[in-house]
Amino acid sequence: MDAALCEVTFIHEDRVQAAQQTLVDPPAAARLAAAFDALADPTRVRLISALIDQELCVCDLAALLNLTQSATSHQLRILRNLNLVRTRKEGRIVFYALDDQHIRDLFQRGLEHIRHNSQG
Amino acid sequence: MDAALCEVTFIHEDRVQAAQQTLVDPPAAARLAAAFDALADPTRVRLISALIDQELCVCDLAALLNLTQSATSHQLRILRNLNLVRTRKEGRIVFYALDDQHIRDLFQRGLEHIRHNSQG
DNA sequence: TGAATATATGAGCAATTATTCATATATTGT
DNA sequence: ACAATATATGAATAATTGCTCATATATTCA
Structure with missing residues (x-):
């Protein structure tokens, strides 16, 4: 048999129709998944948490998280591309900060x- | 040279110390990343969105998202393991619903x- | 201009993962 | 018990990814 999708009987057609209302379309789902994916890595979670109250430069972040400069910079780029953080340049130093209150929330x-x- | 970490000069030692306050520890970062990772996939995003207002069974979800039963079940397990959804069994049918209001938020x-x- | 410093980035590798396929488990009805 | 149905799951595979290494870009200072 072929790789059938849901060939099984439709169980609750009314509910399925209702769910169409809240179902996000594939492009939106992709963008939303990408946004959550930015926070789906322990290193990036820690980077965000370090920036909750203040801006920090790349080297600060690398030292704080015990990462190489390269790894830090790579991860920060991901966060920046997804608009979770913004940068401010001061000479050779680049400061990273959370983009807005939405991210904190x-x-x-x-x-x-x-x-x-998982634990109380 | 060895795979140096941040061998560069500490730029803002005071800020780094302050950031220790908000920095999440590695275990918490791992759990938090895992939670966000549950939402870091377009299919899972759409599953969650379909369950915003009501419960649906596996076959409903598979039909709605045009997925195979197997793929649907696999993804739902990920969501369930991370406590994003809960299940209710009625005969052979398993209904999935969002676990609580936190998830909706x-x-x-x-x-x-x-x-x-990305767009206004 | 040249050295030093701070950050960015491309390539490569090991590890993770979303889906498919085949099959197992559980429930209902005959 | 047996067939049918609804869901779950292990194995395999293709695609993605986080980090390292090497190197590039940008800025400051002498």
Whole structure:
């Protein structure tokens, strides 16, 4: 048989139709997934957490997280490309900061989730 | 030379010390990254979005997203293992629903982020 | 201009992962 | 018990990715 999709009987057609209302379309899903993916790595989570209250330069971040300069810079680029952080240049030093309050909120919600689950 | 970490001069030692306050430790970072990672895939994003207002069974979800039953089940397991969704069994049918309001909030924040960025 | 410093980036590798395929488990009805 | 149905899952594979290494770009200072 071929790689059938859901060949099974439609169980709840009314609900499926209703779900169309909230279902995000594939392009939006891709962008949303990419945004969450930016926070889906322990190193990037720590970078964001370090920037919660203040801006820091690449070398600060590398020292703080015990990373190489290269690894830090690579990860920061990902965060910047997805508009989670913004940069400010001062001479040769580049300061990174969270882009806006949305990011802080999103991050906090995530923290609440893991505190709410897996251990009290 | 060896794979040096941040061998460069400490630029802002005071800020680095301050950042220790908000810096999440590696275990928490791993758990937080895992939580965000659950939403870091377009298929899982669409599954969550379909469950915003109501519960749906596996076959409903597969049909709605045009996925195979197997792929749907695999992805739902990831969401369930991370406590983003919960299940209710009724005979052979397993209904999936969002675990709590936190998830809805987290998802909404993500949506706001992508709407705020990349296009007006 | 040339050396030093701070950051950025391309290539490569090891590790992770989303899907498919085949099959297992669980429930219902005959 | 047996067939049918709904879901779950292990193995395999192609694609993605985080880090390292080497090197490039940019800025400051002498």
